[in-house]
Amino acid sequence: QLLTAMRLLTQIEITLKQDHGQNVWPELHALGLLLCGKALPEGFIRHG
Secondary structure (H helix, E strand, C coil): CHHHHHHHHHHHHHHHHHCCCCCCHHHHHHHHHHHCCCCCCCCCCCCC
């Protein structure tokens, strides 16, 4: 879960740096779920 959280944080950071108007609340919500020990839906994280 830590690796998934780090990927999600990286994704949020890149999104914010590339497009300041992009909505990152879904990703921040998902990060909160991960930090509380909840599982994310399959395919939620973009790999790449």
